[in-house]
Amino acid sequence: MLGLIGLGRMGRAISLNLISKGLKLNLYNRSKEKLEEFREKANLFYNIDDFVKNTDIILIVLSDTKAVSDIIKSIPDQKIIIDFSTLHPVFVEEIKEKYKSYVSSPIFGGPKDIETARARIVFGESEDFYQRYNLNFLEYIGKVYFVNDSVKASAIKLASNFIHGVFYVLSLEFNTFIKEFSIENEIYEIQGDRPIIDMAVRYGKYYDKEVELSFTTELMAKDIEYARISAHSKNIPFFITSSAREFYELAKRYGLSTKDWRETWKLFKKTYS
Numbered sequence: 298m299l300g301l302i303g304l305g306r307m308g309r310a311i312s313l314n315l316i317s318k319g320l321k322l323n324l325y326n327r328s329k330e331k332l333e334e335f336r337e338k339a340n341l342f343y344n345i346d347d348f349v350k351n352t353d354i355i356l357i358v359l360s361d362t363k364a365v366s367d368i369i370k371s372i373p374d375q376k377i378i379i380d381f382s383t384l385h386p387v388f389v390e391e392i393k394e395k396y397k398s399y400v401s402s403p404i405f406g407g408p409k410d411i412e413t414a415r416a417r418i419v420f421g422e423s424e425d426f427y428q429r430y431n432l433n434f435l436e437y438i439g440k441v442y443f444v445n446d447s448v449k450a451s452a453i454k455l456a457s458n459f460i461h462g463v464f465y466v467l468s469l470e471f472n473t474f475i476k477e478f479s480i481e482n483e484i485y486e487i488q489g490d491r492p493i494i495d496m497a498v499r500y501g502k503y504y505d506k507e508v509e510l511s512f513t514t515e516l517m518a519k520d521i522e523y524a525r526i527s528a529h530s531k532n533i534p535f536f537i538t539s540s541a542r543e544f545y546e547l548a549k550r551y552g553l554s555t556k557d558w559r560e561t562w563k564l565f566k567k568t569y570s
């Protein structure tokens with residue numbers, strides 16, 4: 298029997314997608330009210346031990362390492378666990394020591410991509426493992442990339458997220474600068490064909506706008522911190538990413554935690570007003 302733990306934005310979207318394709322699902326979530334939406338659609342469990350007893354393949358979609366640590370201690374080590382949460386390699390390595398059939402499978406793309414099967418799943422095991430346990434249903438969510446290594450899978454996800462998050466801060470500095478000096482038209486005309494300016498300008502389209510929620514500032518702050526922890530585990534100096542971490546932490550303190558991460562331009566308004 299297939300089951301899923303964690304009905305946040307991602308877990309909800311994955312569950313709705315799989316149920317719409319005719320799959321039977323066991324569901325568990327820490328806050329019980331999130332189960333109610335699935336009353337007519339899935340088997341609901343209000344107790345983690347009952348859920349685990351009745352589930353062979355467990356999909357996990359939780360916020361962070363703390364949430365996964367809290368939950369995984371209730372799961373025996375022989376279960377098949379496919380974890381879509383974005384974690385960091387040091388943590389994944391520790392889990393893999395105990396749980397041989399634990400697969401870190403972070404996802405690129407948000408709830409809308411999951412709905413339309415356009416997500417990308419970085420599967421930390423082999424295609425052979427995938428076929429052995431009939432995991433083909435993952436293709437309902439999106440394209441599956443086999444990287445055959447859970448630690449690498451988590452590093453791939455972090456590498457992409459931290460470069461986006463860090464570059465966005467730089468683009469905000471750039472966009473604030475060109476606005477304050479009223480040089481937007483001139484810089485585009487004279488230098489707009491340069492790749493770095495082009496990228497900064499593209500991110501500038503979110504400036505001064507309410508951005509539809511896709512990925513929260515809180516999650517971006519977490520991923521950047523996880524990238525920093527991972528870099529330090531390899532003795533990589535991480536100057537710029539560490540500064541970006543301060544930026545997103547400040548954004549959280551300014552009340553932007555649950556807003557889309559691209560709304561952090563608001564921090565520049567606060568600084569300049």
Ligand SMILES: NC(=O)c1ccc[n+]([C@@H]2O[C@H](COP(=O)([O-])OP(=O)(O)OC[C@H]3O[C@@H](n4cnc5c(N)ncnc54)[C@H](OP(=O)(O)O)[C@@H]3O)[C@@H](O)[C@H]2O)c1
Nearest residue numbers: 303304305306307327328359360364367382383406407511
């Ligand atoms: N949102 C995106 O666009 C996106 C895209 C790619 C990857 N991801 C990754 O996917 C994961 C989930 O993201 P999300 O947006 O679905 O997050 P979310 O909406 O904040 O949901 C988080 C889930 O984790 C549960 N949780 C948190 N702490 C817990 C604990 N200590 N014990 C048990 N359960 C706990 C929450 O349960 P409660 O309901 O009880 O709070 C909820 O089910 C994250 O690792 C994120 O980085 C997200």
